[in-house]
Amino acid sequence: MATDRIVTLRGERELVRRAGHLFGSARSEFLCAAEDLLTWSAGVNAAFAEGCRPWHVEGLSMRKLYTPRAVADAYAEERLVRVSEHAEVRISAAPLPREAIVIDRKVAILAGPPAPGTRTYSVVSAPDVVDGVRTLFDAAWESATDLHDFRRARAAARLPALSGDARRILRMLGDGHTDEAAARLLGMSLRTYRRRVAELMTLLGATSRFQAGLRARELDGSL
Known part of the structure; x- marks a missing residue:
């Protein structure tokens, strides 16, 4: 028409x-x-x-x-x-x-x-x-x-579920540290660090380390 x-x-x-x-x-x-x-x-x-x-x-x-x-x-x-x-x-x-x-x-x-x-x-x-x-x-x-x-608001709503270790791991992701460097700085084994990163990616709905790093930077003011 x-x-x-x-x-x-x-x-x-x-x-x-x-x-x-x-x-x-x-x-x-x-x-x-x-x-x-x-x-x-x-x-x-x-x-x-x-x-x-x-x-x-x-x-x-x-x-x-x-x-x-x-x-x-x-x-x-x-x-x-x-x-x-x-x-x-x-x-x-x-x-x-x-x-x-x-x-x-x-x-x-x-x-x-x-x-x-x-x-x-x-x-x-x-x-x-x-x-x-x-x-x-x-x-x-x-x-x-x-x-x-x-x-940022949606991600911040998930913060109560994050422990102190989880927040420190997010900082490491946001700062772009390698797994080896981050594990050493946090005093964790590499295996434990990678397992915790995988858990955090699931919690934050991230499908890659890059996305997890983006979420970490978004949450930076609350971490």
């Missing part, structure tokens, strides 16, 4: 084919609201495949708003941390009423409900509608939490 200012696309393939170029066209502002990193993956990746990198545009403001589903597991969390290297990212505790992208205050792309069947996407250029979507985004953004603060 199409009007002068609204075009409805059916499925990710049509989204990519007819509107994929829009994702890389931002010059002043790029806003994104989504439950997780999957909703817009096809269109964004298509734009990137053509060499479009909107965050390379000087003066471009990029804000991305997600729900806790975007950090539901270690892999998703690591991807979102990478996203935060080129955009402001916040986590909304409240559900998002609509997943949307707003580009340069001129175009809004709205994702239909993720119901069974083909998902629809509406490309809207009607100024009043675009402005309304942007206003809703701003309201949700103001009440959301910065990604790094969200991760």
Whole structure:
């Protein structure tokens, strides 16, 4: 269905084919609201495949708003941390009423409900509608939490379960010591140290030493 200012696309393939170029066209502002990193993956990746990198545009403001589903597991969390290297990212505790992208205050792309069947996407250029979507985004953004603060608070909530030895081990991971050096400094056998590191990785939801080190640095103020 199409009007002068609204075009409805059916499925990710049509989204990519007819509107994929829009994702890389931002010059002043790029806003994104989504439950997780999957909703817009096809269109964004298509734009990137053509060499479009909107965050390379000087003066471009990029804000991305997600729900806790975007950090539901270690892999998703690591991807979102990478996203935060080129955009402001916040986590909304409240559900998002609509997943949307707003580009340069001129175009809004709205994702239909993720119901069974083909998902629809509406490309809207009607100024009043675009402005309304942007206003809703701003309201949700103001009440959301910065990604790094969200991760720090979530990690800090696990601290009561950590013993003094566990906190010292986290410091060693955060400082980048080798296993051998850390075990020696802590007065532990290498085998015991590695076993304790494995236990801490499980407790903190980290899938690698690198992630455990990141969590350790996030917790640094509480250790």
